[in-house]
Amino acid sequence: MAVLTVAACDYYTPPQLSLPMTKGSSGAVQENSLARPTVRFPARVAVARIAPSGDGFRLEDSTQGEKPEHAAQVASLPGIAGVVALNRLTLKSQVESYRELDREAQKLGADIVAVYRFDSSDEVQDAFMPLSVATLGLAPNHTYKATTVATLMVRDARSGYIYGILEERASSSGLTAGMDAGNATQRARRRSRAEAMDKLMEKVPAFWSGVLAKGR
Secondary structure, eight states, X not given: OHHHHHHHOOEEEOOOOOSOOOOSSOXXXXXXXXXXXXOOSSEEEEEEEEEEETTEEEEOOOOTTOXXXXXXXXXXXXXXXXXXXXXTTTOSSOOXXXXXXXXXXXXXXXXXXXXXXXXXXXXXXXXXXXXXXXXXXXXXXXXXXXXXXXXXXXXXXXXXXXEEEEEEEEEEEXXXXXXXXXXXXXXXXXXXXXXXXXXXHHHHHHHHHHHHHHOO
C-alpha cells in the first residue's frame, strides 16, 4: 500500500524563500535608505552561503552546485585584496540577520560581504495514475521538474549598504518511474543548482564592475 501511495500521488514542493526578496539584478532595493558605501578598493571580501531556515536563514557549509574555479574567479576580480569564507567554524555565534553577518565579517577584517543562496522548487506529476497502480510504480510515466534561483548580494560590511543583487535561474526536468520520483527530483535539483550557479558566475565580472563604480 505504501508503494501504491507513492506511485499514485502528485506532489509539489514550493520554493523556500526568505528575505531579501529580489526583483532581479538591478540592486535598487535597500534595507536602509540612509546607508551609504564606505569601501575604498582594493577591498577584502567575506563570502557567506546561506540557506532558508524558518522565517530567516542560516549559514550553510555545503559546496553543492559549486566548482573550484568559481572561487578562483572571484579571487581574480579587480579591486579584491583578499577573500575569506564566513561559515559556522569561523563565527563565534549563531547569525540570524544580515547586519550580524556584516559585523562578523568585520571581525575577520573584511570590507565587503558577498552573500549567496539557492532557492529551489520541485514538481512531480503522474501522467497516468492507473498505469502507476498496475505496475506498482515501475512505469516511467512520472514527469518531474526542479527549478533553482541563485542569488548573490554584495553588501558594505560597515554600513549595510547593498552594492547590488544578481539573480539567475535554471531548471532541469525529465521522465521517471514513480518508484524513483524522489531520487530523480533530487538529481534534477542538483543539476539546476549547478546550472544556475554557472549562469550566475558568467555575469559576475560585469556585475562586479558596477560594484567597483559605487566604491569611494
